[in-house]
Amino acid sequence: MAAKFEYTPPVNPDAPEDSLEHRSAHDVDLGTGRVDAERYYSKAFMQKEWEQLWTRVWLIAGPRSDLEEPGDYFTFDVGRESIIVALGNDNQVRAFYNVCPHRGNRLVLNEQGCAERFTCAFHSWSFDLDGKCASITDEETFRPGVIEGRPNLKSVKVEEKAGLIFINMDENAPPLAERFGLPDGYLEGYQLDKMKVVRHVVSEWGANWKTGVDAFYEVYHLHAVHPQTSTVMDDFGTQNDIYPHGFSRMIVPLAKKSPRVDDQASVDPGLAYMLGEAGLDPEVYDGDASSVRKDIQAFKRKRADDLGLGWDGLVDGQLTDSWATGIFPNVQIGLHPEGAFLMRFMPHPTDPERFYYDTITLYRPVDDESWKVPDWMGLPEGTDVSGDVRAERGFVPFGEAPDLGLVLDQDSELLPVVQKGIRSRAFEGPIWSEQELRLRHFHAELDLYMNGKK
Ligand code: FES
């Protein structure tokens, strides 16, 4: 007989009612099963994932704010494919396979830019921003039947949502709205459309992309891997919300101590840092640890009202806490009104035991003398935060530390080691607690795709 199960998942007191409107952690039973470890390293599984998942699911190609003027474009690489996302002269966003129909050359070689049309580097055929073939070099040398119907770029489905551009390689894919599981207006509340990319780093890690997703979908590992967070993050009090279509969220209270810390009262250096960072002087602060979070919220609320930042739609918890939101299959966004961390776990084209950790820092420029870029955003010295310049995409080669700050460096060191253990013939698949509910939920959705049910 199994022992009685008495754990009650935490509910964040600041979470809005509607956060529990959909299926939430509290009324869904995803069972107790284990998935096969093979999914983390098998080439056959990887190939099936490509066919059943990546080429059929809506994927975040990039933020809409990357396309400002007609002619602006960027490329989005996934597996072996590269996709061009471009803003046309009619201000329409379009997406195409990054392939020249003539002899297959990759058409656009850089990551972003602004162009009147795309010209292939092999034989100079050119294509308009709407994908139409604009010119064929020495056209008179092609027999008419050969170029009949004009060889245009092959288009990819594209939709916009909450300041993000989604693409789907499946011509028959249902509309994004039918596959988007978050509550209405939740993502929009953060006004991602007003944020600009100020940093973009892609690093290559020695683990399966799902080993990455799993590690970022729970805070159960914080005490062990990131012990420095224990006085400023309430890991054990984190609310997990799960939504339709594999979407999910965790609400991690910040400026609040973990119950794992013995001293619950004093304002330690971690909390003092958070006070100071928010603009409150820790030297004269007369509250204790339990009041820090509320006081930071009140301070931020007033400042946002004074500056007219339009944060009224956000509850107090959203001003301090990390609402880490999972967009199936491969994205987590750490949402804050000042900025957002969009991280994508991109599959390697050939090796199931590698992935690209693609991380975009979005920042909302505020035009006021008193405004300071939050230090916790971890932007390197000299980062241009004016919003006028789109950050270049940086690449960190395999095996090098991504240098993204202590917490992420800790994760990047850990994951290849986890991957090695997963690969062992002794490992029988993960055992998930209710703190890891989002992982169970994510893999259940993945299985729907893998089993042809979606
Ligand atoms: S392959 Fe592009 S023009 Fe020939």
Ligand SMILES: [Fe+2]
């Ligand atoms: Fe971590």
